[in-house]
Amino acid sequence: PRYSTGYTTLFNTLGMMVETHMLKPYKQRVEGTYELMKSFINIADADASTIKNLRKNSLEKYKVGSYYPISWEIDSSKTSTLKFKGFEGKMVPSKITGADRLKYFRDKPFTKDVTYYNNFKATDSVTIPSAYIVPKGYWNIIELLKLNKIEFSEIKKDSTISAEVYHIKSFETVKNPFEGHYLHYRTEVTKRTENVMVKAGDILIKTQQSGVRYLLETMEPVATDSFFNWNFFDAILQQKEGFSPYVWEDMAEKFLNENPEIKKEFETKKKTEPAFGNNWYAQLDWIHKKSPYYEKSHLRYPIVRVGG
Known part of the structure; x- marks a missing residue:
């Protein structure tokens, strides 16, 4: 969503990032952008009804209680092929640093098939409130x-x-x-x-x-x-509010005695986690976070x- 095309998609709007790179000749950048805009207008004109229906129907996917994917990864099992146009390039010595640098040759254009990964699968989701x-x-x-x-x-x-x-x-x-x-x-x-x-x-x-x-x-x-x-x-x-160990020691003991289930959990944690069992401050902190004295707003969204 932080990028332009991702943002427009949030509102069911078609978006396109036009990569008329600043290093290309200015005339080519203008002509390329102009031709792309003409294509957009033609598509919007020809498929106006379809686009409107797709935008309207897409909202049906987002009903209360349904799952909404919030994390994705590339689905490498689904691919398509693109005709990719480019210029041949090779590594040549830099006249500035002497190290190898990449150089493209505009007099050697090519077109070749490339695998296009345009499908994703959800890895995490939330229910819609x-x-x-x-x-x-x-x-x-x-x-x-x-x-x-x-x-x-x-x-x-x-x-x-x-x-x-x-x-x-x-x-x-x-x-x-x-x-x-x-x-x-x-x-x-x-x-x-x-x-x-x-x-x-x-x-x-x-x-x-x-x-x-x-x-x-x-x-x-x-x-x-x-x-x-x-x-x-x-x-x-x-966390703005903490505890002073010399004060909390006695209060923590009283709290554990009054809450046997928490005391049982505490004793088990000491026995099963050596790092915790050997760290007196971590133990006091754990008890503090279980108690009514712990700052309720800390880490609460x-x-x-x-x-x-």
Whole structure:
């Protein structure tokens, strides 16, 4: 979705990235773009009804409760063949560095068959909820919803509802920035149903609208270009409240004695995981995260799912 053709697809719109490379002669770039635009217009004119029906019918795939693929890989079992036109090239010594460099020869054009991998298969998916709820404080997300013509309404009064809540289990972050962001990837979550307090002014977004794919690709944290992966929720990654071991020791002992099931889980973990069993701080931290004193907002994804 971060790229132009992926973005247009979210709204069932045909998109094309025109690769009139800047290193080509200007005249060729203009003529190539012009001819491509004429082809687009002709196709849209000839197949207008078909395109309209395809766009309309495609929304039928995204009903509440159905599965939506959010991760893909190339399906190498399905291929086609393209007639590829190019120029012959070979490695020649560089006049600048002396190392070998690639050089193309425009007086040696060729056309050959190449295998084209244009099919993908889903590797992960999510169920489509009936709605998402975004806390009103995330104005930057609300502005993007407006820009993308996403329909939503404001919740009128404070209330407690049953909703699906994500907790960030793990993620990785790129080492270098991309478009001003340190993107997250390989994000994993856990999901559970909780009683959630929603506030007056929070945003309710129903998924059954033309922008359903935009919602799924941005609201679901494990999606490649989700709001989470683009750093919109990095504040939840910082644990602000911790514990002082000399104070927590006695409280932790009392908490375990009052919660035998958690104590049993703790003792088993110590016996079966040597690294954990030999790390006193990790043990205290584990107990703290199981207790009511643990910071509830830490790693809790703020957007909740309703229905589905």
